[in-house]
Amino acid sequence: MTACAIETTAEDDDREGKQGGSGGRPTGFTTTANGAYAARLAGVGDALYVERWTLDGPEPYAVPLPLDQPEEPHAQLLPLADGRVLVCRRVDGRRRSFSLLYPTGPATGELRLGSVDAPGSEGLVLLPPSPDGICAYAMCVGPDSTTLWLVAGGAFGPERVAEVEGHCSGGVWLDRTGRMLALDRRLGDGPVKAVAVDLERGGEVTPLLQITEESDDRLLLADPDSGLLLIRSDAPSPGHDRLGWGVLGSLLPVRFPDCLRLDDAAVTPFAVQPGQVLMPESCAVALRIDAAAGSWVGTWRPSSRRMDQLAVPQGWLAGAGLWTPGGVLRLPYATPGTPCGLAALEPPPEPDPVPEPEPVAVPEEPRVCRPVPLQQAPLTDRRPAD
Known part of the structure; x- marks a missing residue:
C-alpha cells in the first residue's frame, strides 16, 4: 500500500512542522511508506x-x-516500519531534539537520539517516511543552502x-530503497525546479523536471512501481499553477488535464495506487478537494478524462489515505x-479507453539526465484537449 500523510487545518498551517512545501504535508496524520503504521498528535487542548x-x-x-x-503542538511525528514513532521537538529557538517512542506494557518507552542545531529561518522539518521504513531524514533550510540530516537509523545519532545549494522544499522519494530524493529547489531569484538528490553519493544533484526555463515546476508525488509523477507547474499559464502528470524517464510531454482544475476549490494529490508496474495510465490517484463547503476526495486516472468526487467519512483526517x-x-x-x-471507498470503474491519435513527436535532441529524469518537454501535444 502507498500512503501520503496529511492533515491540513488552519491551526496546522501555523505550525512550524510543514513536512515539505510542494505536496502540502503538514504535521498531522503520517503513515509509513508501506501503510502498516501511522502516527498523529492526539488529545485535547x-x-x-x-x-x-x-x-x-x-x-x-x-x-x-x-x-x-505533554507534547507541544509543533512537535513533528514520523512512524517507522517496526512500530516505533520518531518525535522531533523544539528545544529552544535553534535546536531540535529527536526521540523514538514505543509501547512497553502499560508505559511508554523513549530512546533519545540526540539533537540538531537548526539556525535557518524556517527551522527544521521531517521529510516523508523513507521507503526502507528504517531511516528518517530531516531538512534544514538556510539562507543559501539546504542541509539534509539522517536523524534515525544511523549508528551515532543524527x-x-x-x-544542497539553494532554498529547497518538498520532498518525494523516487525509489524503493530510500536513496533518491526529489526536492523543489530555488537558486537565488530564479524559478523553482525539481531536482533529484542521490543520498549515497554525498547529495549529488541531478536536474529532474524542467518544462520551460521560466516556469516553477514542483514534484508532488511519485510512484516507483509505475513511474507516475504528479506535478504542479505554472508553465501552461504563468502565474497560475496547474496540476499535471508525467512518467519518470519518459520523453513524452507533461500533460495538464482540464478535469483536475476546479474554479472554486483547491485540488491536491495525496496518494497513488501501488502495484501498477509499468502502467502509469492505469494508476488511481486520490486528491484532496478543499472548498468553502469543506474537504472531500476526488479520484482520477491518467487514462480518464474525468475526476470522480466522493463523500468522505465523518471525522476524516483530511488529506490522509x-x-x-x-x-x-x-x-x-x-x-x-x-x-x-478506516473507511474503504471503491471509486467508479475505469471507463473503456477511447482511441486517440499518437502524441506529438519528441524534440530532436531530448534532454535526458541521470537518474532518468523527465525530458524538457513541450507544453502541448496534438491530442484533443482533456
Missing part, C-alpha cells in the same frame, strides 16, 4: 500525546504513547548526509464514537 495507529491488521487500532510531559494494490481507497477517520477508524 494542551494535553497532547503521540498516538500510533496500526493499519495492516484485520481492524485498525490505536495505541497511545503518552509521557510525563548525521549530516548532504548539503492509502490505496490497496486492488484499487480500494482507505481513509482514516476519528470521531468520539470511533476514535480509530
Whole structure:
C-alpha cells in the first residue's frame, strides 16, 4: 500500500512542522511508506500525546504513547516500519531534539537520539517516511543552502548526509530503497525546479523536471512501481499553477488535464495506487478537494478524462489515505464514537479507453539526465484537449 500523510487545518498551517512545501504535508496524520503504521498528535487542548495507529491488521487500532510531559503542538511525528514513532521537538529557538517512542506494557518507552542545531529561518522539518521504513531524514533550510540530516537509523545519532545549494522544499522519494530524493529547489531569484538528490553519493544533484526555463515546476508525488509523477507547474499559464502528470524517464510531454482544475476549490494529490508496474495510465490517484463547503476526495486516472468526487467519512483526517494494490481507497477517520477508524471507498470503474491519435513527436535532441529524469518537454501535444 502507498500512503501520503496529511492533515491540513488552519491551526496546522501555523505550525512550524510543514513536512515539505510542494505536496502540502503538514504535521498531522503520517503513515509509513508501506501503510502498516501511522502516527498523529492526539488529545485535547494542551494535553497532547503521540498516538500510533496500526493499519495492516484485520481492524485498525490505536495505541497511545503518552509521557510525563505533554507534547507541544509543533512537535513533528514520523512512524517507522517496526512500530516505533520518531518525535522531533523544539528545544529552544535553534535546536531540535529527536526521540523514538514505543509501547512497553502499560508505559511508554523513549530512546533519545540526540539533537540538531537548526539556525535557518524556517527551522527544521521531517521529510516523508523513507521507503526502507528504517531511516528518517530531516531538512534544514538556510539562507543559501539546504542541509539534509539522517536523524534515525544511523549508528551515532543524527548525521549530516548532504548539503544542497539553494532554498529547497518538498520532498518525494523516487525509489524503493530510500536513496533518491526529489526536492523543489530555488537558486537565488530564479524559478523553482525539481531536482533529484542521490543520498549515497554525498547529495549529488541531478536536474529532474524542467518544462520551460521560466516556469516553477514542483514534484508532488511519485510512484516507483509505475513511474507516475504528479506535478504542479505554472508553465501552461504563468502565474497560475496547474496540476499535471508525467512518467519518470519518459520523453513524452507533461500533460495538464482540464478535469483536475476546479474554479472554486483547491485540488491536491495525496496518494497513488501501488502495484501498477509499468502502467502509469492505469494508476488511481486520490486528491484532496478543499472548498468553502469543506474537504472531500476526488479520484482520477491518467487514462480518464474525468475526476470522480466522493463523500468522505465523518471525522476524516483530511488529506490522509492509502490505496490497496486492488484499487480500494482507505481513509482514516476519528470521531468520539470511533476514535480509530478506516473507511474503504471503491471509486467508479475505469471507463473503456477511447482511441486517440499518437502524441506529438519528441524534440530532436531530448534532454535526458541521470537518474532518468523527465525530458524538457513541450507544453502541448496534438491530442484533443482533456
